[in-house]
Amino acid sequence: QVQLVESGGGVVQPGRSLRLSCAASGFTFSSYAIHWVRQAPGKGLEWVAFTSYDGGDKWYADSVKGRFTVSRDNSKNTLYLQMNSLTVEDTALYYCAKSATVTTSLDSWGQGTLVTVSS
Amino acid sequence: QSVLTQPPSVSGAPGQRVTISCTGSSSNLGAAYDVHWYQQLPGTAPKLLIYINNKRPSGVPDRFSGSKSGASASLAITGLQAEDEADYYCQSYDARLRGVVFGGGTKLTVL
Numbered sequence: 001q002v003q004l005v006e007s008g009g010g011v012v013q014p015g016r017s018l019r020l021s022c023a024a025s026g027f028t029f030s031s032y033a034i035h036w037v038r039q040a041p042g043k044g045l046e047w048v049a050f051t052s053y054d055g056g057d058k059w060y061a062d063s064v065k066g067r068f069t070v071s072r073d074n075s076k077n078t079l080y081l082q083m084n085s086l087t088v089e090d091t092a093l094y095y096c097a098k099s100a101t102v103t104t105s106l107d108s109w110g111q112g113t114l115v116t117v118s119s
Numbered sequence: 120q121s122v123l124t125q126p127p128s129v130s131g132a133p134g135q136r137v138t139i140s141c142t143g144s145s146s147n148l149g150a151a152y153d154v155h156w157y158q159q160l161p162g163t164a165p166k167l168l169i170y171i172n173n174k175r176p177s178g179v180p181d182r183f184s185g186s187k188s189g190a191s192a193s194l195a196i197t198g199l200q201a202e203d204e205a206d207y208y209c210q211s212y213d214a215r216l217r218g219v220v221f222g223g224g225t226k227l228t229v230l
Contacts (some may be wrong), residue, residue, distance in 0.1 A: 035219065037165075044121065045157075045165065045208050047219035059218055095164060102219065103212040105155035105170035113166060 002026040002108040004096050009113030014041065015089055020113055022079040022096030027108075030054070030074040033099050035106055036081050038115075040091035048094070050102050059102060063089075086117045122190060123222035124211050130228040139225045141192040141209035142200060147220055149190030151211045156185055156194045159206040159224075168207070193213045196227070204229045 008020040022034065036048040049070040057062045058070050069082040079096055093114050097106035124142040131137040141154060148154055156169035159230065167176050169185035184195045196203055209222040 037219075037221075042204075044224040045159075045210075045221045047221060050219065061218055062216070097165075103152055105153075105167055106157075106165075106210070107167050107176065109164040109166070109172070 002098070002109060004098065004110035005112045006094060006113035008067045008113075009115045010119060011116045012086055013119055014117055016086055017082070018078055018115060020081040020083065020094055020115070022081075022110060024077045024079070024098070026095060027098070029077040029111050033101055033109070034070075034072065034079045035097050035099060036068075036070060036079075036104070037095045037097055037109075038090075039095070039112075040089075040092040052102075057102070068082065082090065083115070086115075091115060091117045121223040122213055122216065122220040123211060125207075125209060125222035125225045127223070128226045128228065131196075132229055132230045133199055133201065135199050136195060136197045137199060137227065138196075139194045139207050139209075139227070141194070141222050143189065143190045143192075143211060143220075146215035147190075147211045148187065150193060150214055152214070153187070154187050155193040155210045156183075157208045159208065161205070165208065173205040194204065200228055201229050203227060 005023045034105045051070045067085045072079045093112040095112045097109040151170045157165040158168045159165045172187040173185045182198045206227045207225045
């Protein structure tokens with residue numbers, strides 16, 4: 001069955017960097033787009049970034065543009081989110097989720113990895 | 120605030136019917152982009168509930184249904200059960216923002 005497992009979260013100081021990973025299994029990873037979606041404590045869902053199946057298209061929310069970079073390694077069935085210049089507003093549970101394209105539904109989600117930005 | 124507008128909360132008694140609205144604009148739902156709905160049970164990841172406006176993934180009970188008209192959409196839940204108590208989110212694509220947008224979420228309480 002489809003499985004998405006996020007990792008790499010933790011506590012980091014403001015201004016520092018962190019890289020999240022999303023390991024996929026149970027489907028043909030190289031055929032699907034993947035999104036990062038985050039949820040701040042007690043808040044709603046916020047879309048963060050998208051990469052197409054081959055990594056050729058990458059889109060970002062305005063709140064992270066220029067600071068976050070999404071990438072994928074289809075040979076390792078893994079997605080990454082490089083997060084630089086972190087602020088306290090980036091504190092959230094980060095989910096990866098798969099979809100067919102940027103306009104289609106996010107049909108499978110991981111369990112999330114928690115990022116806490118605090119001094 | 121969120122690009123897609125949902126009521127913060129709705130409630131209903133077991134067995135009743137409730138609806139959750141999702142209002143967008145001319146750059147998302149009104150531009151004929153599909154709406155999708157997710158259910159998030161307490162302490163768990165979101166789960167796809169309705170896709171392409173009114174389609175149910177395998178395993179989702181037919182008590183859940185979706186509809187869309189113009190820049191608005193709604194999720195209906197009939198025969199309300201205690202296990203339906205969760206947060207519900209609508210989602211679409213916004214051409215002006217060039218990205219995915221979510222509603223602010225609606226907390227369903229089963230009385």
